[in-house]
Amino acid sequence: MQFLDKAKELDKNPLLKKLILFLVITLLLYLGLDIVLHHQQIGLTFTSASNTILGNEEEFLDPILFDVLLEHVHANILSSMITLLLLTTIYIRLKAESKQRLIHLSFSTAILSQVILLLTTTLPLLINIWIVVFLLWHLSAFILGFIIIGKLLK
Template sequence: MRFFVIKDIRKHASMRYLLTFLLSLMMLSLVSHLLLYGWKYGWNPESVLATIMGNEELFIEPLPFEEILLQVHTNLFFIVIVLSIIAASFIRLYEKRNKYIHLLFITALFSQMFFLAIPLWGLGGVFAWAICEVFWHLVAFYMAAKTVWGLNFS
């Protein structure tokens, strides 16, 4: 986090390359995180609901609430690490655009709350979770890509 003390990170080539590489890895992890959700829970709302709630006709056991809670816990850890790095580098280049950071953290938090609510809300919870999950990933990807662009091409 040395880029906190550097006044203009665009002028320091080593920091620019380091942040470009780090943010590129963050973008790759965001895409792979969404793909992991698709493979783990399903690609459509009915299969997500069947994976979490179970389906007697298809002989699918429901996920225990402890496993859902563990998934939320690890996701929150992932969110804090990834979004802190993306937000810290984004705010160094775009000081006036902090509304993206607020939107990013709020939707990421709501997505985890909706994931916990899927056993209670059913298909509505799946839709709310999926919308928030995809939205915060897209906003984080946009912020990381805009920061990489601002570091190297502006």
């Protein structure tokens, strides 16, 4: 991870530039697949997420166990923080006049989406809010990634 310290020297080292570019592309691929994974596991519509989290007696669907949901949230917090840490570190190094609002929005919505997901087991009305916040943190991370790619390809 020492290459992140040398991100300001990218003009002198094209190989380092490619390394960081491929890292950012990999992180964006992870973010896209994370959305697909959540769509498959929990659902990103109110009906599918509600059926997964709360269950559905008419369709004989059991609700997700709280310990399974807690384990899911635990893994998500770790992976989202690592992803955002890498993206924001590169973003700050490349863009000295970086927008702090985008960084704060990314981290805040990433954590908030996990907290709201846990709360949906007791407050079903929060399911729609969870979907919006979940997609918002992914969108802000995508924006960070595309800004970085734009700076690297200049």
